Amino acid sequence: MKKQIISLSNKPLLIMLWCGISISCFAQTKVASVFNHHMVLQQNTQVAIWGIDKPNTKITVSANWNEKQTTISDKNGHWKLHINTIKAGGPYTLKVSGSSNVTLTDVLLGEVWLCSGQSNMEMPINGFPGQPVIGSNEIILNSDYPQMRLFTVKKNMSNNPLDSCTGIWQPANPETAGNFSAVAYLYGKILQAKLKVPVGIICSSFGGTRVEAWTKKDVLEQINFEYKKNQNPTEKIDKNDPSVLFNAMIHPLVPFTIKGAIWYQGESNISNASQYEERFSAMINSWRKDWQIGDFPFYFTQIAPFEYGNQVNAAYLREAQLKTMQHTANTGMATTSDIGEKNCIHPAQKKQVAERLAYWALSKTYGFKGFLYSGPVYKSITVRGNKVDVEFDHAPNGLTSFGKSLNQFTIAGADQKFHPAKAEIIKGKLTVYSENVSAPVAVRYGWENYTEGTLFNLGGLPASSFRTDNW
Secondary structure: OOOOOOOOOHHHHHHHHEEEEEEEHHOOOOOOOOOOOOOEEEEEOOOEEEEEEOOOOEEEEEEEEEEEEEEEOOOOOOEEEEEEEEEEEEEEEEEEEOOHHHHEEEEEEEEEEEEOOHHHHOOOOOOOOOEEOOOHHHHHEEEEEEEEEEEEOOOOOOOOOOOOOOOOOOEOOOOOHHOOHHHHHHHHHHHHHOOHHHHEEEEEOOOOHHHHHOOOHHHHHHHOOOOOOOOOOOOOOOOOOOOHHHHHHOOOOOOOOOEEEEEOOOOHHHHHHHHHHHHHHHHHHHHHHHHHHOOOOOOOOOOOOOOOOOOOOOHHHHHHHHHHHHHHEEEEEEEEOOOOOOOOOOOOHHHHHHHHHHHHHHHHHHHOOOOOOOOOOOEEEEEOOOOOEEEEEEEOOOEEOOOOOOOEEEEEEOOOOOEEEEEEOOOEEOOOOOOOOOOOOOEEEOOOOOOOOOOOOOOOOOOOOOOOOOO
């Protein structure tokens, strides 16, 4: 019998044979990176579970709330299935069996929310250097909530969609909460207090980033965005390159079953405010399409007033966000016109932001009644001689300034020249006028980079900056 000899001169063949044997021998069952101990799964629904294994391997996922499902991995080893969840509770154990076993412990069922955006979402309870979160020490001290779980997606960028990200689920406590997003944590805390169920919060945020970086390639192409992908593998990726954050920090989470999402971003897009509504709404709808769980709730924060400088007027970006809420299904906007800081783009009052986002969720998603969830939203005007009466939605009992001066209004006639205006609230009704404009046709409120909001409904929620014209 002749011996078979593989020549060492054929090194590529030898390497390929060895690698093939190695992969075959040591392949094992793995779940996607967002699944690990201490996680929260969405209650009372079907949740997606997925991962990799050897090709054509039977995969069984079983949970000790009496649930079991099976599937077969495809030719590339990928597998995905859905399991039924019951009402909130736990802790439970989830077991995945294939060519090997994976057991995940301390799993809770409850409400899961995705939180994303730029630095105001990223800003931890500990704050940024020299930029505090008001009440941070007390928030951290009282953050021991075993049934609230936090997952931070590590910052990353990619020109191509990734299947995994870096992060772990952690129970909320003073050792973990301080470095977690302040808005996301406080939002989750409010939900848990009202719903009395476990809450899982996934935060995927990256400071100084534009909406285009969070939007997938084909969506940008559909809205005529000139998509230029970096084709040079040696060239450094920039965090604001189109799609790179979606690819690296959102795609790995799809389709982990969530209840909804909150978002805080927009400051980096003030230079292209005229395009923001289209791009932002396209991003929202594309995320919903990817998750395949319907038009899930998407609540976002309007950027706060800040003195950007004279080259732009951020009021146009705030308007684009307002229009997104008005034109995109199942969205809501938390207004922050009263808590901006002239010289700091990161307002310290994160508790108010979280509360206002939570009002939307508690009312529109969870059905709580009897309170206001939105600030006043401009509706219409009526001209009476040289005076203009302004009507609002979301102000059922009228308006108030809580004693503050209403000096953020301007008014214009047909010449389109705006003049500072006087404003009065009489029995909850707003009237605006100026001695310099005898026949007014348009009113603007807070139409500057930085403005101190003083117009509220009686629930204490501020009005967005607005204009009645489209000049």
